């Protein structure tokens with residue numbers, strides 16, 4: 016079977032940026048920052064994006080482009096007869112864990128879109144936005160129906176081929192989402208009491224740095240947000256043509272993704288403090304904060320409508336990149352069609368998603384890790400452990416298995432002095448930092 020290729024480098028860029036920008040920037044960034052003290056977290060997160068995120072993103076895409084295979088096949092091809100291909104199975108496991116909760120949260124976003132479409136969220140419901148949200152997510156099957164809808168949309172795009180499916184949507188709706196967020200940030204900053212939120216986000220409380228959890232949270236957020244360590248970027252890289260230059264692409268994706276996260280922070284936190292919402296409300300945070308913002312602003316109903324539409328599309332361009340990982344692998348291994356493979360993988364993820372959704376209702380007492388509910392537990396394993404391990408393995412492949420000239424060539428860095436810096440970041444800095452963060456969290460150091 017002939018593997019697909021992107022039409023142009025722009026096609027790849029749009030798809031890769033589409034993968035990066037999603038619920039991770041708005042929903043996940045806000046609650047993880049809120050849970051981890053704001054400013055200190057933001058600082059660590061930015062440091063990790065620069066020192067590890069963008070360099071490893073370049074490494075990951077280059078592995079895919081060089082090998083022209085899926086997340087398991089690429090490692091088998093580039094490092095035959097070594098255990099490196101196990102990275103691919105970690106990636107596939109992460110894709111199942113992540114998409115099954117991502118689809119649940121995206122389902123919530125579709126429900127909000129629906130409520131702006133029929134006008135029922137233009138003004139606060141009787142029980143308040145927080146109460147209404149709580150009732151909705153704890154319902155036995157309402158949220159699951161919206162999850163199903165999101166999963167079906169994701170599958171339809173993946174089965175028609177990633178290329179046709181997402182290039183067009185990303186060209187229009189990513190800029191639109193950026194514009195709305197910038198507008199919302201200005202509005203949010205103008206609210207009474209907004210300055211508390213700005214302080215929370217930009218004034219680090221240094222004592223927070225003594226807690227090992229904040230490092231792993233920032234690391235996990237950097238990986239999750241950049242779609243890193245799972246093989247999504249590797250798989251997208253495998254559809255690239257050799258003549259496309261990689262370093263500028265990786266940098267562009269990193270800047271774009273970080274921009275969306277910071278601007279989301281400027282929308283959410285001023286409003287969180289202005290409305291007296293608890294910044295550590297966890298996953299529901301933005302779903303409580305946003306409607307309160309829209310209610311206050313002129314024409315907020317329309318803004319909410321367009322916002323949730325753009326958010327759904329941003330989520331879709333991320334979810335297709337997640338589903339593409341197991342689809343590309345199992346198509347090759349099982350010899351199934353793209354159609355059958357994506358439907359079966361998506362269906363399994365949906366069934367897992369039912370469990371995630373019930374974790375907010377009848378299964379809310381189920382806490383697989385510590386006091387974390389089902390969503391938070393799956394997220395923790397995938398984002399904070401599996402993705403960084405995947406990134407570690409990719410860094411070791413490029414830094415220690417490849418020769419230096421192979422590594423530089425794979426990334427179009429031959430003869431570049433920035434390439435030297437990149438090489439040492441990937442070879443030493445990234446692996447050492449990831450290991451230190453793990454050991455610190457485990458209490459070993």
Ligand code: PHE
Pocket residue numbers: 034035036037038039040113238239240241242243245247333334336337
């Ligand atoms: N980066 C995406 C987001 O921020 C989520 C994602 C994670 C996509 C891992 C692919 C792989 O929403």
Ligand code: NA
Pocket residue numbers: 034035036037039040239240241242272
């Ligand atoms: Na992101």
